Amino acid sequence: MKDRKERIRYKAKKVSNRKRLTVFRSNNHIYAQLIDDEMGVTLASSSSLEKSIKEKNLSRKELAELIGKNIAKKIISKGIEKVAFDRGKYKYHGLIKILAEAARVEGLNF
Numbered sequence: 001m002k003d004r005k006e007r008i009r010y011k012a013k014k015v016s017n018r019k020r021l022t023v024f025r026s027n028n029h030i031y032a033q034l035i036d037d038e039m040g041v042t043l044a045s046s047s048s049l050e051k052s053i054k055e056k057n058l059s060r061k062e063l064a065e066l067i068g069k070n071i072a073k074k075i076i077s078k079g080i081e082k083v084a085f086d087r088g089k090y091k092y093h094g095l096i097k098i099l100a101e102a103a104r105v106e107g108l109n110f
Contacts, residue, residue: 018110019043021084033045046074071103076106083110085103
């Protein structure tokens with residue numbers, strides 16, 4: 001599992017000059033954040049722990065879609081349209097895929 005994460009992060013950081021949209025999924029929550037690797041700063045974030053999202057009592061798939069749309073809106077409002085998607089140690093399916101496709105639908109390019 002560590003090898004996959006290192007391979008994906010290397011490509012997202014070194015090969016691409018874009019900001020990095022990274023995703024973390026725990027057993028209970030989903031997190032997404034935009035990271036500028038040059039400055040080492042988080043530019044935008046969204047998670048299932050935000051008060052406005054937590055109150056809606058959605059299923060995990062609906063949460064992933066809502067977080068994808070929410071993070072895409074925040075990123076585009078900052079004037080960034082192209083990002084590198086960092087899925088970390090996760091395969092591109094299930095909640096990770098739903099989140100990524102929701103962000104693409106909102107206009108984010110990766």
